[in-house]
Amino acid sequence: MLKKVLKYDLQSMGKSLFPLYAALIIMAIILRLLNLVADKLVLIEIIYGFMLLLFVLLMVGALFYTFFIAIKRYYKNLFSNEGYLTHTLPVSASSLLVSKTISAFVYLIATSIVMILALMIAIDTSQIFEILKQGIEIMALSMKVSNSTIIIFSILFIILGYMSYVLMVYAGISLGQIHNNNKLVFSVVWSIVLYYISQIISIVMLGVMVVLINPELIDMINQNSPAPDEMNQIIIFSFITSLILIGIYYIISHNRLKHLNLQ
Amino acid sequence: MSLLTCHNLSKSYGKTLVLNDINLEIPSGKIIGLLGPNGSGKTTLIKLINGLLMPNSGEILINMKPVGINSKKVISYLPEHSYLNFNMKVNELIQYFSDFYKDFDKEKAYQLLKKLNINAKDKLSAMSKGMKEKVQLVLVMSRKADLYILDEPIGGVDPATRDYILDTILTNFNKEASIIISTHLISDIEKILDEVIFIKNGQIYLYGEADELRAQKGKSIDEIFREEFKC
Known part of the structure; x- marks a missing residue:
């Protein structure tokens, strides 16, 4: 039964999160395109700046939103009116809880992957990755790992x-x-x-x-x-x-x- | 063997005692009216049977087994308010019920929906309150359960639809099963009841065959109810 509960938990959370993923990717593509022509026209430069701000806000909010959707699903599905159906299904309490935990985990990973992808599309990330790599190397050296x-x-x-x-x-x-x-x-x-x-x-x-x-x-x-x-x-x-x-x-x-x- | 047994069942919310030492034995193959005024403990009893609340003392057995996964497999429950996800379409809900309940008959659900002129592709959020109640009833009655528990199934619909809903219940339930119907609208359901349970202040006030009670008191169940629960 865990599989079936998980199927519906993933579907339900997906309905709220896929629009966010689409928005992140679309915005990243627009940013990349605008960047190509931004220095040619002041107006485009302003739009680019505005879009970049919006993109950063969306990126910052993405994990919070994913967290919120997981909590909302837990509350609504188990303790609101919907709970009357969920708890009269022939499903164990552990299946319900494990499914909610797995689905929260799956969407943490999914949101993280989409965020990295969007970042790679939106801007030239080679510098960022270089800094990140150096940081990791310094930490690895000092920790002897x-x-x-x-x-x-x-x-x-x-x-x-x-x-x-x-x-x-x-x-x-x-x-x-x-x-x-x-x-x-x-x-x-x-x-x-x-x-x-x-x-x-x-x-x-x-x-x-x-x-x-x-x-x-x-x-x-x-x-x-x-x-x-x-x-x-x-x-x-x-x-x-x-x-x-x-x-x-x-x-x-x-x-x-x-x-x-x-x- | 009784289908449902309650032994010394008590439930309180904080200091308020809602059910007080309930003892009940419900057999198979009966339609039973669970009747009582507001706040008498009807819904609490129903929730305890469905495992949505835990009793403070006593026990409930369904087919001689305690409330749990096994009892949920054989009880089809219609709550007094909607318990469906309004973001889902009717056909998605049918799939949902079919995924979880082995006794769910998809074909029957689609037939019933067709008779009620409900489009299975419609989203619940786009439907009126009455339509949502009908969808819920169709889902509940499309199961081949041992026990149907219907909490106020005709409360929110117009009198013309009430007869249709009662007819739907009567013609679609598994004949070896029992139905417990909780309602205030006694006159509307009186004709279909085999047995009645009167519940008052959290206690079973009266439990008997509907025909016997009518013959004994020379009155309809509706009249007996009005007399016993006069304010």
Whole structure:
């Protein structure tokens, strides 16, 4: 049944996100074309500037919008009137939750790919990629790891960070359903509460980790003396913390889906 | 074997007790009216049977099994308001039901839609409230379920359409199945009821055969209801 639930989750989110993807690509093509003739006419130059601003705004908003669409789908499909149908389908709570998580992940990847493509179409990215490559090389050297490790770690960092926020809001919405009134308001309140709790847990865990690895680590970082092994351990540890938080959020949401309170 | 059993079922919202120690046994092959005034606990009972709410105490069994995936496979539920995604077209919804419910009869759904002059290619958002209710009823009645639970199925439609809808329900349900109909409009459905449950202040006030009750009291079910629930 997971496949079927996923099919409809992907379709529904796609209906909201494909227009954004189309807008990004079309705008990127227009920008590229305008760029070719921009220096020939002042008016075109103004239009180009305006379009570029709009494009940057759209690029900045794209991931936020993708995040919003994932949250909206979760709330609408599970806890609004539509929830009466979703929860009377012969489907397990875990299938519903796993499907919502996978679809949020799929569209994070899709939006990221479209953003990179749009950027490559819109402007000459060879310089940007050169700067990025240099940055990666510097980081790889100071961390004593290969370039590909830096790339993989960065991608993992983005994915884990994004997914932990998605699941945090899923859990917040799910906890909001415990209340008999103002469920939407309580969903927001619970999401904020979870955010602060997760921040406190992360800081405490990091502190514990630093003490365990090397209490002088902070001094070493302050004095700009690199401590690559320790830093690598801390990065891996922060990944583990994110994974644990994701697990806790999943358990909270799953538990609430098993104990529905659709009034 | 009873199709639906409720044992000592209680449910409260905060401090308000909505259902108080409900005990019920519903057999197969019956049309049952779940009747009671506003706030009597009808919809709460229906939601508990469908697993949309959790009881505070007691249990519900469907075919001797607790509420869960197995019960959802055999219950066809029509809520009092719309539960469909308005951005979907009718034929997409038919595919949706067909994907999830093994007992869904696509052909029957299209036949019923044709009779009601509903275009399957239309989006729900472009339809009137009454049309949406009809689509929902068609979807629910196109399943070959063991138990149909219809919460106010004729509440939002005009009297002429009511008869048509009742006829649709009667001619399309699986004859070995039972139907629970919750409504205020008793006179409209009285003629089709085999049994009636009167629910008052969260308790079963009366449960019996419709014919027996009529003979015993010398009145119609509608009249008995008006008398018992007089304000």
